[in-house]
Amino acid sequence: MSTTTARLAARRLVVLGILLSLWEVLARFGVLNPFYVPPPSKVGATLFALFADGEIWTHIEATFGAALLGLLLGVVVGAILGVSAALLPQVGEILDPAMTVLNAVPRIILAPLFVIWFGIGIASKVAVTFVLIAVLFFFAVYTGINEVDQRLVERVKTLGGGRSILLREVYLPAVTAWALSNLKVAVGFAFTGAVVGEFVASSRGLGYLLSFAQSTYNASLTLALLLLVIVFVFVLFALAGRLEKRLLRWR
Amino acid sequence: MLDVSGLTLSYGPEPVLEGANLRVDTGQFVSLVGPSGSGKSSLLRAVIGLQQPSAGTVTCDLDRGDLGILFQDDALLPWRTALDNVALGLRIRGKPRPHARDEAEAWLGRLGLVGFGQRYPRALSGGQRKRVALAQVLALRPRLLLMDEPFAALDAIVRHRITQDLLDLVEGEKISVLLVTHDLEEALVLSDVVYLLGRGPRARIRERYAVPIPRPRDIMKARTNPSFAPLLERLWQDLSAEVDAVRRIA
Numbered sequence A: 001m002s003t004t005t006a007r008l009a010a011r012r013l014v015v016l017g018i019l020l021s022l023w024e025v026l027a028r029f030g031v032l033n034p035f036y037v038p039p040p041s042k043v044g045a046t047l048f049a050l051f052a053d054g055e056i057w058t059h060i061e062a063t064f065g066a067a068l069l070g071l072l073l074g075v076v077v078g079a080i081l082g083v084s085a086a087l088l089p090q091v092g093e094i095l096d097p098a099m100t101v102l103n104a105v106p107r108i109i110l111a112p113l114f115v116i117w118f119g120i121g122i123a124s125k126v127a128v129t130f131v132l133i134a135v136l137f138f139f140a141v142y143t144g145i146n147e148v149d150q151r152l153v154e155r156v157k158t159l160g161g162g163r164s165i166l167l168r169e170v171y172l173p174a175v176t177a178w179a180l181s182n183l184k185v186a187v188g189f190a191f192t193g194a195v196v197g198e199f200v201a202s203s204r205g206l207g208y209l210l211s212f213a214q215s216t217y218n219a220s221l222t223l224a225l226l227l228l229v230i231v232f233v234f235v236l237f238a239l240a241g242r243l244e245k246r247l248l249r250w251r
Numbered sequence B: 001m002l003d004v005s006g007l008t009l010s011y012g013p014e015p016v017l018e019g020a021n022l023r024v025d026t027g028q029f030v031s032l033v034g035p036s037g038s039g040k041s042s043l044l045r046a047v048i049g050l051q052q053p054s055a056g057t058v059t060c061d062l063d064r065g066d067l068g069i070l071f072q073d074d075a076l077l078p079w080r081t082a083l084d085n086v087a088l089g090l091r092i093r094g095k096p097r098p099h100a101r102d103e104a105e106a107w108l109g110r111l112g113l114v115g116f117g118q119r120y121p122r123a124l125s126g127g128q129r130k131r132v133a134l135a136q137v138l139a140l141r142p143r144l145l146l147m148d149e150p151f152a153a154l155d156a157i158v159r160h161r162i163t164q165d166l167l168d169l170v171e172g173e174k175i176s177v178l179l180v181t182h183d184l185e186e187a188l189v190l191s192d193v194v195y196l197l198g199r200g201p202r203a204r205i206r207e208r209y210a211v212p213i214p215r216p217r218d219i220m221k222a223r224t225n226p227s228f229a230p231l232l233e234r235l236w237q238d239l240s241a242e243v244d245a246v247r248r249i250a
Helices: A005-027 A040-052 A056-087 A089-104 A109-117 A123-144 A150-158 A165-180 A182-200 A208-216 A218-246 B040-048 B082-092 B097-110 B125-139 B156-173 B184-191 B229-250
Strands: B002-010 B017-022 B027-034 B053-062 B066-071 B146-147 B176-180 B194-198 B207-209
Touching: A005 A040, A005 B207, A040 A218, A056 A089, A056 A165, A056 A182, A056 A218, A089 A123, A109 A123, A109 A182, A123 B082, A123 B097, A150 A165, A150 B040, A150 B176, A165 A182, A165 A218, A182 A208, A182 B146, A208 A218, A208 B125, B002 B040, B002 B082, B017 B027, B017 B053, B017 B207, B027 B040, B027 B184, B027 B207, B040 B053, B040 B176, B066 B097, B066 B125, B082 B097, B097 B125, B125 B156, B146 B207, B176 B184, B184 B229, B194 B229, B207 B229
Parallel strands: B027 B176, B027 B194, B066 B146, B146 B176
Antiparallel strands: B002 B017, B002 B053, B194 B207
């Protein structure tokens, strides 16, 4: 890290520290009502307690399970649909408008319906995450294939390349690039889908805990859980960013 | 080696190019010049087989694999290093990977790109990218090289150097060339024969000029050859006459 970025990071941390201390002080002296805005120390203690008693792990497991399963299914199915729509015109002319409509709809509103269809278990959360991501990835792959630089295609053809070479040398890398640049958005979507699905109806998961905290007016627990989700998403973002950087180092 | 005879090409009802005759003999460097819209590029595309003639024939006693093709807007695969881009053609031809890479390395060297093999196209200059593209084509050992304004986008000095290097390689390897260009001086300096295509539509070959400058050539010194200036003068006047004819109509 260069000195300028190190300094920038330091300045940002200082500002964050000042804000947190201010919050702490204001909450302790009763300027902020701790019932609504508990001080950071209390939020920290709640978070610590959550892990100390160990029960949090089953909730984390439930949310992560739903998010990652939905992500995986969404990526795979979205990619398969995208490839078929791009390569088979008959499929494309049906899927393109259908997906465009689905894309315009805030798909999260399907969550209650999925609970009715799939029950309050993991399946309904996976379903919410899945629809969020499948549509996103459909467009990533579909556009990726359609927007392949035709000069590259011609070039490889004039070098004597056939269908399989074109697929491997041109289409696959081009689509990978598109897909990877959507991966971070997809990670965010995965958690949105899982947590909101749990909000609607569940017996486990961070969304379930959040919903519980809200119904008991436990602001400290709510903030602790929010923090937890944010940290998880950040870690996954960083992993996705790593992957992107590694695979797209030619950019 | 290549014989184009009575070639007519049309996109719409009116042909862009009509009854064109052109020959490239073994080891010859042939250029095709003409005003914009005269169908120079279309003729080249027809030779490659990218366009169907509406009349006439293109006869070539070579396999498709013996043709090397270089266009102005050719792109390298951005996700492949310079070396892998050059090796790509060789691997398509069935050379095993290590073998293809060794050969690609050698060709990069011949084009003055020692040590650039591991760079991605993004990290190369325009001239360097052209050199990689050239290495990619030459590595396949073409017997006839077809080029359409390959260096048009490059600045003067870079263009001069890369053109000289290309000329040396083509003379050394005895590769026949058909070059489409709008640059009359370039055409004369490089070629054994220059064809002038008239204005389009219904463009016809107006003239064939033999260029008696001895080889190997240095593209700076070739200009001082006594036959250069009169030929350029003639070519320039003939081309101007074609362009003026267009202007009178407009």
